[in-house]
Amino acid sequence: xxxxxxxxxxxxxxxxxxxxxxxxxxxxxxxxxxxxxxxxxxxxxxxxxxxxxxxxxxxxxxxxxxxxxxxxxxxxxxxxxxxxxxxxxxxxxxxxxxxxxxxxxxxxxxxxxxxxxxxxxxxxxxxxxxxxxxxxxxxxxxxxxxxxxxxxxxxxxxxxxxxxxxxxxxxxxxxxxxxxxxxxxxxxxxxxxxxxxxxxxxxx
Numbered sequence: 001x002x003x004x005x006x007x008x009x010x011x012x013x014x015x016x017x018x019x020x021x022x023x024x025x026x027x028x029x030x031x032x033x034x035x036x037x038x039x040x041x042x043x044x045x046x047x048x049x050x051x052x053x054x055x056x057x058x059x060x061x062x063x064x065x066x067x068x069x070x071x072x073x074x075x076x077x078x079x080x081x082x083x084x085x086x087x088x089x090x091x092x093x094x095x096x097x098x099x100x101x102x103x104x105x106x107x108x109x110x111x112x113x114x115x116x117x118x119x120x121x122x123x124x125x126x127x128x129x130x131x132x133x134x135x136x137x138x139x140x141x142x143x144x145x146x147x148x149x150x151x152x153x154x155x156x157x158x159x160x161x162x163x164x165x166x167x168x169x170x171x172x173x174x175x176x177x178x179x180x181x182x183x184x185x186x187x188x189x190x191x192x193x194x195x196x197x198x199x200x201x202x203x204x
Contacts, residue, residue: 004022005022005023005026005069006065007019008020008022008023009023009060009063009065009069012057012060013060013061020053020057023053023056023069023073024053026070027069027070027073027074028049028053030070030074031049031052031053031073031074031077032045032046032049034074034077034078034081034145034150035048035049035052035077035080035081037145037149037150038078038081038082038085038141038142038145038146039081039084039085039088040085040130040133040134040141041088044081044084044085044088045081047084048077048080048081048084049077049080051080051084052073052076052077052079052080053073055076055080056069056072056073056076059076075156075159075160078142078146078160079160081142082138082139082142082160082161085138085141085142086138089137089138128182128183129179129183131182132178132179132182132183133179135178135182136175136178136179139161139163139171140171140172140174140175140178141175142157142160142161142171143157143161143168143171143172143175144171144172144175144176144179146160147172148172148176154168154169154172157171157172
């Protein structure tokens with residue numbers, strides 16, 4: 001951990017609450033990216049991120065200084081996001097929005113010179129992807145996001161989910177299988193590889 005972060009943590013522990021802003025400003029973008037991908041909602045992403053930093057602040061006396069603060073708060077954010085998704089899944093009135101928002105739409109664009117027909121197919125592919133992600137259970141969605149979008153190890157995923165490594169692997173496998181089945185019609189219609197609707201990468 002960098003000296004600046006170590007110094008900020010020491011100041012916080014000494015009673016300087018404003019010093020915590022240094023840690024938040026440095027790690028908020030990565031935490032928000034993670035919470036956005038897991039929750040699929042900008043509003044819920046902000047709520048999970050705020051909860052993660054609040055928990056980290058309250059638990060800062062337990063933080064081991066030789067560890068990396070970024071990794072620590074990142075894992076807390078995983079748990080906060082998963083808990084929020086599980087709560088939302090019990091609320092039938094809640095519907096997640098696009099997983100990646102506008103950035104995801106830009107990433108899925110084939111070219112800036114698309115024909116109207118190609119643009120329509122891309123929008124349909126995005127819609128198919130969003131519906132497919134909503135079909136996953138909270139555990140499957142979180143496992144898939146952490147593995148295929150955040151490049152986390154199975155050990156980290158298992159710890160975040162609170163399950164054995166084999167169970168985490170099975171959650172990723174189930175998620176990939178469901179997404180493939182759900183997205184295969186879009187692939188047939190678009191006549192393009194499934195990478196156009198973002199499966200990120202195969203399970204390793």
